[in-house]
Amino acid sequence: MRLLAAAFSVVIASAAIAAGVPDHFVWPIPAWMPPPPVPDDNPMTAAKVELGRHLFYDARLSADNTIACASCHAQKLAFTDGRELAVGINGTVAFRNAPSLANVGYFPLVTWANPHVGSLEFQALIPIFGDNPEEMGLNGKENEIFARLRADPFYAEAFPEAFPERPDLDLFTVTRALGAFQRTLISVNSSYDRFKYAGEKNALSDAAKRGEQLFFDHRFECYHCHTGIHFTNNLQTSRSAFAETGMHNTGLYNIGGTGDYPRQATGMIEFTGAPSDMGKFRTPSLRNVAVTAPYFHDGSARTLRDVIDHYAAGGRTIKDGPYAGIGARSPYKDGMIAGFQPTDKEIDDLVAFLESLTDEDFLSNPAYSDPWPAGHPATIERVSP
Ligand code: HEC
Ligand code: HEC
The missing domain is CATH 1.10.760.10 (Cytochrome c-like domain)
Known part of the structure; x- marks a missing residue:
């Protein structure tokens, strides 16, 4: 390959x-x-x-x-x-x-x-x-x-x-x-692609294989939004019957109404004016994610571990610095961001899987x-x- x-x-x-x-x-x-x-x-x-x-x-x-x-x-x-x-x-x-x-x-x-x-x-x-x-x-x-x-x-x-x-x-x-x-x-030529599409059984480490199971597991729920060929529900190929467009509130901020808030907190509401679009952002692809730190639309997660901690906690639980509100408590938060309790080894495995998406x-x-x-x-x- x-x-x-x-x-x-x-x-x-x-x-x-x-x-x-x-x-x-x-x-x-x-x-x-x-x-x-x-x-x-x-x-x-x-x-x-x-x-x-x-x-x-x-x-x-x-x-x-x-x-x-x-x-x-x-x-x-x-x-x-x-x-x-x-x-x-x-x-x-x-x-x-x-x-x-x-x-x-x-x-x-x-x-x-x-x-x-x-x-x-x-x-x-x-x-x-x-x-x-x-x-x-x-x-x-x-x-x-x-x-x-x-x-x-x-x-x-x-x-x-x-x-x-x-x-x-x-x-x-x-x-x-x-x-x-x-x-x-x-x-489309990461270790994961070579494992999955080119039949190279050894292209993926055991840790990454375990991480793949977790990624596609109901406890972690990652695959619901980071779905399909590019790990995002925002996808259209030349063979798609329709365009998939996924926007979600992942519990980064908790603000409402039309008051003063930091611009990075707003999301889709800035363009639609609909309250339910508060804090909604597009699901990014996870390909090459190991080299694209820092993460999220506001760059607030330094490492992939920080990202997983964010999801495990069911959203942002701190309210310091520029962050408005406790994101985990946002009424607009997607139901899929419910939190889970990973072991250290599970986090390592999930990170190994995400690293296998580097091309x-x-x-x-x-x-x-x-x-x-x-x-x-x-x-x-x-x-x-
Ligand atoms: C000063 C830094 C900067 C420069 C220069 C810049 N970009 Fe960007 N680019 C960004 C940021 C920040 C975003 C996200 C903007 C947002 O979502 O509000 C972005 C988003 C994009 C996106 C959307 C990608 C996606 O998946 O959402 C494309 C495409 C893009 N830029 C292409 C370009 C092109 C082409 C140029 C040159 C004409 C360019 N950019 C110049 C910073 C930059
Ligand atoms: C409800 C849909 C949803 C679920 C479930 C979900 N994500 Fe996300 N993910 C998103 C959205 C939307 C963003 C962008 C959030 C933002 O920046 O405001 C994102 C951002 C990310 C990023 C940062 C990417 C970047 O380029 O900045 C990573 C990494 C990530 N998710 C991994 C995961 C993992 C791992 C899981 C499972 C534990 C997961 N996601 C579960 C929707 C979801």
């Missing part, structure tokens, strides 16, 4: 540079995995993916040339940043933790809590233009910055190649290229890496968590 993954990345790379050859995109996935859905207005091509990769790693896409998408979404951390809360231009701190982008093309809803963000093309506008918080700070400066990028010899060729019908570098083509690249970020090939696949040469103006001082 390792070799197979290496071969896939070569397929992407070589297709992108095969000048004059019709641009057939090959998904970097094994046969058992259906590809993610692709929007009609953004068909996949290797040229577009390669362009999107350059944009993803280009710090010139920010107001002061310091922040690229990759600043907050670093490959070796499964496209997270290792911080509690993300940090944008001028040191602006965001309200939320940067989620992993592994398999992001399969999520019908993106972002932690907004039920209206249903596409990668739309999502990209948030970090680029958002001013609350300011992540890349392009609002009002897009013409100047797009002009700067158009002057780059790479883009002067790559945009017409990727978009023969609409060769200009504009918001439509930039967000389409970013979306196409992100749809290729597919991670080393994904974290080092050259097809997802920074394409810009060292010292190029696109490059950034990478965040080193």
Whole structure:
């Protein structure tokens, strides 16, 4: 499987540079995995993916040339940043933790809590233009910055190649290229996958096998929400009859009404206004979770053990620091977060299972890496968590 993954990345790379050859995109996935859905207005091509990769790693896409998408979404951390809360231009701190982008093309809803963000093309506008918080700070400066990028010899060729019908570098083509690249970020080659789908009986340790039993057990209940191929009930493949979208209150905060509360506590209610959506957040995938600490939308759990302690206690039982209310007592808490009493060994086993979801090939696949040469103006001082 390792070799197979290496071969896939070569397929992407070589297709992108095969000048004059019709641009057939090959998904970097094994046969058992259906590809993610692709929007009609953004068909996949290797040229577009390669362009999107350059944009993803280009710090010139920010107001002061310091922040690229990759600043907050670093490959070796499964496209997270290792911080509690993300940090944008001028040191602006965001309200939320940067989620992993592994398999992001399969999520019908993106972002932690907004039920209206249903596409990668739309999502990209948030970090680029958002001013609350300011992540890349392009609002009002897009013409100047797009002009700067158009002057780059790479883009002067790559945009017409990727978009023969609409060769200009504009918001439509930039967000389409970013979306196409992100749809290729597919991670399905963990030890657990090799054990479960490729019949490698020794790919999983005994501890991880015991942890798998616990994960799918009624006492722990993890699998009710972290279900299916990507361990989330937020899933759509190109073969799905419908999109599954799971949002839950997992007992992190306990606040109600419309009073003053920290913004990180609100969840889906911020977008729907419905009281029952208070504290509801999207179920994240657990693939590569061992490298995406700290956890939860507010980055409040440092380790996987902390996460399991949270569930075992039936939600947050402390009310210190920025936390509003005792989360475990929230009336909106999902019934599945009832608490349980694990032994130390059970926690170790569950952690071993979660660690078996790490896909080393994904974290080092050259097809997802920074394409810009060292010292190029696109490059950034990478965040080193
Ligand atoms: C300053 C850090 C930062 C930068 C820069 C940034 N992001 Fe993010 N990203 C985040 C945070 C934080 C979230 C979660 C936001 C939320 O849910 O409110 C996020 C969420 C996402 C999501 C949703 C993933 C999911 O599964 O919910 C995608 C996709 C994404 N970012 C792509 C990008 C792209 C593309 C760029 C560059 C155009 C980018 N990001 C730039 C921090 C950042
Ligand atoms: C009722 C649904 C539900 C159940 C049951 C559940 N989870 Fe979660 N899980 C979620 C949601 C929703 C989040 C995001 C919470 C947030 O950040 O506000 C989450 C977050 C996580 C995270 C953090 C991931 C990240 O990227 O930050 C981990 C790890 C996790 N869950 C593991 C587990 C384990 C292990 C169990 C079983 C003990 C479990 N979950 C049970 C819904 C659930």
